[in-house]
Amino acid sequence: MAYQFDFGQVVSGEYGQWILSGLGVTLQISGVSIVLSLVLGTVIAVLRLSKVKPLVWFAASFTEFFRNTPLLVQIFFWYFGSYSVLPESVNQWLYARDFEFACGVIALTFYTAAFIAEEIRSGIFSIPKNQLEASRACGLSFLQAMAYVILPQAFRVIIPPLISQFLNLIKNSSLVMTIGVMDLTYMARQIEAHTFHGFEAFTVSTLIYLTISLIVSLGVNLYNRRVLHVRSR
Amino acid sequence: MHWDIVFRNFDYFLIGAYPKGPLGGLAMTVILAVGGIFGAFWLGLGVGLMRISKKPSLRWPAMTFIEIIRGTPLLMVVFWFYFLAPVVFGHTLPEAESALIALIVFTSAYIAEIVRAGVEALPKGQMEAARGTGLSHFQAMTHIILPQALFNMIPSFVNQFVSLTKDTSLAFIIGVNELTKAATQVNNRTLTAPTEIFITIAVLYFIICYCLTEFSRYLERRINRYQARGR
Amino acid sequence: MRNAARLTVLACLFTLVAAMPALAGKLDDIKSRGTLVAGVKDSQRPFGFVDEKTNQIVGFEIDLMQALADRLGVKLELKPVTSSTRIPMLTQGAVDVLAATMTHKKEREDQVDFSITYFMTGQKLLVKKDGGIKSVADLAGKKVGSVKGSTSEQNVKKAQPDCTVISFETYPEAFLALKQGKVQAVTTDESILVGIKNSDDKPEAWDIVGDYISPEPYGLGVPENDSKFRDFVNLALMDMWAKGEYQKIYEKWFGKGTKDYIPLTWKMEFWP
Structure with missing residues (x-):
């Protein structure tokens, strides 16, 4: 089959604009979800280490459930399935806003938070146990000991795995196009539908994802070398 | 709540239109996952060994492959093989095959990293000792290094299998009739029970993935105990 | 190992057969x-x-x-x-x-x-009965459901630049979004809209309105x-x-x- 390559059409003019606006949405939805999933993941990890049984049980089932179901199914559940779970007035309030974007954020946040909670938990385990006991002995409460003594140390070690989770989140954000969020992948498909130059559109967007990933992993390597003094082979 | 819709279509979720029509649903998901991990293991093993090789002509292509695949969303890889491979190769692949190849290629990059980590975690002296007894590099690899490294990494392989099982849901986007596609078909036809349908298939995926995760933890404990005894 | 070799040979053969051009x-x-x-x-x-x-x-x-x-x-x-x-x-x-x-x-x-x-057939709008939308003009500032890669998606944007088009994989998904109130209209060919409308438990709750946005x-x-x-x-x-x-x-x-x-x-x- 004769196929005329035409990268000019995809990267310039109207379609170039589409790619840029898609990239903007991808960065926005990833940025918001990264912040929220870090917060939620930390909370879940702390709950799981607390001594209160119902909280531990809740945190454990949260992690297991969201880690062990496909993100795509979760996205569909939040978008189509949340309807009959939430009250009608809440639904209408949500739908008047950018509900597609919000669903994407919720799905990405819950899914990633489950993984982040596990990373943080193993980070906390890497801190010697007597540190917590010692801080408790100094009169700090469990939460104070966590916030001032344990977590700051744990974060230093888990920053590299955390960042690779964030990177996964950015890549996973391509799935939100299934519910109509106009991210980079969505735009690549739109250009394919309009121009039938899918090859070029997909090449350009793949390169953009790759660039983001490479920049981030370079950053992680630098951090490993400078802060943790680990030489990656 | 309309749980009756779920019950009426439960056989469709499990096996699709089989035996009167093509196999689909959960059965197709399992086929994709098992076929995918089998293919990805061999490809990933090859790439991983290239990656730890001393020869730059082997190491660099493997590194490039791993970095490109790990830096790209799976959805893009799926699209690449589905829409664009035919532009390159000039002929088409059926959806299920094309999804399977995309899953194999994608997962193999992660398997390669597991293989690398497994080999690098072994003490350096092992290789030297093996070479010292007169084995060639290849013999030392296949008889001494790999059996230990792969054994130690079994839990990581199982975890990768869990990811792969979840990833098969993306095959739905190019029209493969697996569990997620079966769910959207039933949802599109009935339009009354999206909550029930998506909860049901989430639970089906969960059962498989959770059992595998627990299995991997069990293996990890066994392996740790085994190694502790060895020391 | 022998199995792997056999598989490789099989895979090569398969590629060769599949690559044979249709003469x-x-x-x-x-x-x-x-x-x-x-x-x-x-x-x-x-x-x-x-x-x-x-x-x-x-x-x-x-x-x-x-x-x-x-x-x-x-x-x-x-x-x-x-x-x-x-x-x-x-x-x-x-x-x-x-x-x-x-x-x-x-x-x-x-x-x-x-x-x-x-x-x-021709492109029209499916809306909630008595929901206030009678034609494309009423769509200003509203969300409209359509399907990725369809002509309707492109036509409605031309006919009403002030609406937001949300594109789904299939029309029933767009209709589900309409039922749940996430979009205010679904636009596509009348023949498809009729089918969607009648797949609902209460078809009488929905209306197909407007002139043909385009012939299809x-x-x-x-x-x-x-x-x-x-x-x-x-x-x-x-x-x-x-x-x-x-x-x-x-x-x-x-x-x-x-x-x-x-x-x-x-x-x-x-x-x-």
């Missing part, structure tokens, strides 16, 4: 293969959808394809496609022919060829530059019309007695 035209291909592979919709009542009792794909376009396969003397094999996958699937040869509610558009002529029109003549998609096959398809369609077979199939899916009643108001192009 003959589509018509000979189909006859020698003994099957006609048709790309159809699988969630588009009444054109192509999965029957709840049998779990098989049925519908107007499926019956049309069966009639075509009968004329070729071959078996029919169905492959589900969506609006965004159908053209790539045809150009890559994954399907021989597309019967998938595809509008004959000039832009699509670069990729594929079309048969004569086998179904005539459906053509069967056939591979580019294979006039022998296209001629066969065209003559087969005309033959079905002349023998009353087309009308019978139409009556079965769109007739007065059906839920999706649309009167047959147009005539098929007929070559003397």
